[in-house]
Amino acid sequence: MGLWSRIFGSGASPEPRAAIQPAGGGVVITTSEQLEEALRTGNVTASGMTVTPDKAMRASAVYACVRIRSGVPANMPLHIKRRVDARTRDDASDHPLWSIFRRRPNRWQTPSQFKRMMTAHLLLRGNAYALIVRSRGAVKELIPLHPDRVKCEQLDSLALEYTYTRKDGRRVVLTQAEVFHLVGLTLDGVHGVSVITYARETIGLSLAQEDHGATVFKYGARPSTVLVHPKALGPEGIENLRSSLDEFRAGGDKEGRALILEEGIEVKPLAMTAEDAQWIESRKFSRSDIAMFFGVPPHMLGDTEKSTSWGTGIASQTQGFVTFCAEDDLTTWEETINRDLIVDNDNDIYARFNRASLVKGDIKMRWEAHVKALQWGVMSPNEVRALEDLNPREGGDIYYPPPNTAGGDDKPEKDDGDESSQAA
Known part of the structure; x- marks a missing residue:
């Protein structure tokens, strides 16, 4: 039985969508202890909100950080690069x-879709898995597997073993050589730590604040009113008056019309309480905490209240994100590809992201870097043109000598003690 049939079932011509997992994925429960834990806790936070990776994405800050x-x-x-010798590297465009x-x-994803999906799994669940489909030793496909359906265990031999639960409930055991496994922050060296697990209370608070805010704006943002009657009203009269007023305040075709009251009833407005008005301020703290968990600067989520929107402050924070956060994701991808997808006899092959593309949108910074690379002989004109997706030009493969910053060969003559030298 082929690898595809083991994972996704038999079929004459498997369709690409047969391997697609639902966005939610769900939680696979295989033991009575897991069932009891799920029924007892249900991922409920102190705020009363149930937080799962998919529900967490409904919080705007979480969605922005993952995006x-x-x-x-x-x-x-x-x-994919190849080491030609100790100093030369070439593009291995002939490698699978x-x-x-x-x-x-x-069969259905582009490279950006695949990398985006796998990184999102990594951020929300701490692990990302893909089935490695090989033919004659060469990698032909990478089929993403939803992390909620994969269980990873380390055997006594220290090798990793993966159990994938199919949609029909059958479980398939995969070896370490059959799975491409991205691991985030880990405490045991095998399983990645999910941000949602440790940020569950913060995210639950954010979701609760959104629900509260929706309720406030539905009932309290527009001032409520108190009806003052000069005499006492019976229960039936109170209920009829309240239903009439609620119908008037419901909006729709009655919005803006005059309210007619009888029997000397007076209307006095009640403004929104100070506690309700503070929810906006508290949401800002939740947003900053979520950004901290994901390592994203708050200004990238639109929170520029305590920092200037332009200038060196924002530029420094963005560079910090590239250095301490984005670089972590890039290194994880590179090292995992080198470990799981490159066989031992291809030691000269390695994966490398083109980090110069981080400044692709800043033409000023990009061309300043090109000028310095040309000036100091780091790159040739044709290499710069290749980075800009331009064709090479004749005579463009030269490297300019770097400028002599020591002042050239114009050095003072050595003092021999004679009068002419002293006068000079």
């Missing part, structure tokens, strides 16, 4: 992995 971080490796070109990461990783 920003997964977009970095998704949009950055991934090169070049086609995987530059054209089509599987």
